[in-house]
Amino acid sequence: MRITKLELFHISIPFKKPYKLSKKYGTQTHAHAVIFKIHTDAGIVGLGESDTLNPFTAETPSSVMVVTRDIIAPLLINQDPTQIAMLEAALDQGVSGNLSARGAVNMALYDIVGKAYNVPVYLLLGGLKHTQLPLLGPIGSGTPDEDADAIEALYEEGYRTVMIKMGALPIADEIKRMISAKQRFGDRMKLIPDANQGWETSEALEFVNGVKDHAPDLLEQPIRSWDIDGLKRIRNRMACPLAVDESLMTAQDAATIIRERAADVFSIKVSKNGGLTKSVQIAQTAGLFDIKCLMNSMLEFGITQAASLHLGLTLPNLVDMGHAYMSVLRMADDITDFHRNISHAVVTPPEGSGLGIALNEDKLKKYTQDYIKIQ
Numbered sequence: 001m002r003i004t005k006l007e008l009f010h011i012s013i014p015f016k017k018p019y020k021l022s023k024k025y026g027t028q029t030h031a032h033a034v035i036f037k038i039h040t041d042a043g044i045v046g047l048g049e050s051d052t053l054n055p056f057t058a059e060t061p062s063s064v065m066v067v068t069r070d071i072i073a074p075l076l077i078n079q080d081p082t083q084i085a086m087l088e089a090a091l092d093q094g095v096s097g098n099l100s101a102r103g104a105v106n107m108a109l110y111d112i113v114g115k116a117y118n119v120p121v122y123l124l125l126g127g128l129k130h131t132q133l134p135l136l137g138p139i140g141s142g143t144p145d146e147d148a149d150a151i152e153a154l155y156e157e158g159y160r161t162v163m164i165k166m167g168a169l170p171i172a173d174e175i176k177r178m179i180s181a182k183q184r185f186g187d188r189m190k191l192i193p194d195a196n197q198g199w200e201t202s203e204a205l206e207f208v209n210g211v212k213d214h215a216p217d218l219l220e221q222p223i224r225s226w227d228i229d230g231l232k233r234i235r236n237r238m239a240c241p242l243a244v245d246e247s248l249m250t251a252q253d254a255a256t257i258i259r260e261r262a263a264d265v266f267s268i269k270v271s272k273n274g275g276l277t278k279s280v281q282i283a284q285t286a287g288l289f290d291i292k293c294l295m296n297s298m299l300e301f302g303i304t305q306a307a308s309l310h311l312g313l314t315l316p317n318l319v320d321m322g323h324a325y326m327s328v329l330r331m332a333d334d335i336t337d338f339h340r341n342i343s344h345a346v347v348t349p350p351e352g353s354g355l356g357i358a359l360n361e362d363k364l365k366k367y368t369q370d371y372i373k374i375q
């Protein structure tokens with residue numbers, strides 16, 4: 001089998017309601033992605049998705065399209081898509097960075113192999129460790145009362161883990177939000193504040209001190225991604241585990257964080273981390289050092305969510321909490337049928353071969369704002 005051409009679609013779909021993130025990312029009204037179709041001479045089409053959010057990622061949808069056209073695609077065309085290790089090595093040598101574009105390519109290659117051999121991707125990754133996973137529900141930044149309404153609604157839907165976005169308000173307000181959530185829901189929900197790099201180290205330490213009697217179950221990425229020393233200081237003072245998200249882009253980041261003992265939990269995102277091959281490497285290395293994985297999500301549509309689910313279902317070292325497979329539920333629409341894997345805040349293995357998702361071509365057309373074909 002040979003790769004014959006790539007098609008890339010920059011899509012944009014609004015959220016059901018605007019999503020208030022940290023100071024660094026502001027309020028998001030639309031999710032953007034680049035959908036990849038990798039075509040083969042056997043008629044099999046692999047699906048991939050690149051989920052950028054600058055300044056979370058260095059990439060943007062436009063950069064993904066240009067770098068794929070100019071640098072990545074020439075290394076793929078006419079090659080055998082089933083030899084993923086060989087293609088990964090060629091791309092590692094020929095492409096610097098651009099992990100989100102790389103991620104879309106890698107998940108599309110797995111989709112092709114799964115479809116060619118008529119097996120689901122989780123079998124290619126070693127088979128199931130879990131037959132289902134609980135979901136976490138995210139809430140944006142709000143007042144304690146707004147948070148309580150949002151968390152109660154998630155509880156009613158069956159969620160038992162909530163990710164509370166922080167990092168937009170003064171630290172005294174964030175402490176009040178945390179204490180209020182813990183007092184109201186601490187006995188029935190796991191609480192994960194995520195500051196998305198929104199705090200100075202001094203503010204994060206103030207938060208840790210302020211909530212020491214009302215500790216969350218996990219604290220994610222309180223400070224800037226590169227500040228490993230700051231993460232260590234926070235981790236040493238905290239009464240709960242510390243998760244890294246923006247600090248963990250590459251496998252080399254994973255090695256540094258492990259060496260420096262700067263985190264307890266890795267937030268894995270298949271798009272951010274450059275695809276399934278690299279995410280497997282990060283997750284399995286973490287396991288050797290007793291670091292657990294949270295299967296997390298960018299503002300993702302169903303293709304990346306499916307790839308992430310296939311991986312999460314195989315991993316023995318997941319945190320005992322909900323995982324982020326609800327991304328499409330907060331969008332006004334999706335271009336896939338991934339939502340059918342979700343029921344009552346639980347996600348189950350996708351059926352069918354490859355990634356096991358169907359692309360809705362009409363919706364893809366409707367939401368596409370930029371398109372290129374490379375052959």
Ligand SMILES: [Mg+2]
Nearest residue numbers: 194220221245
């Ligand atoms: Mg995060």
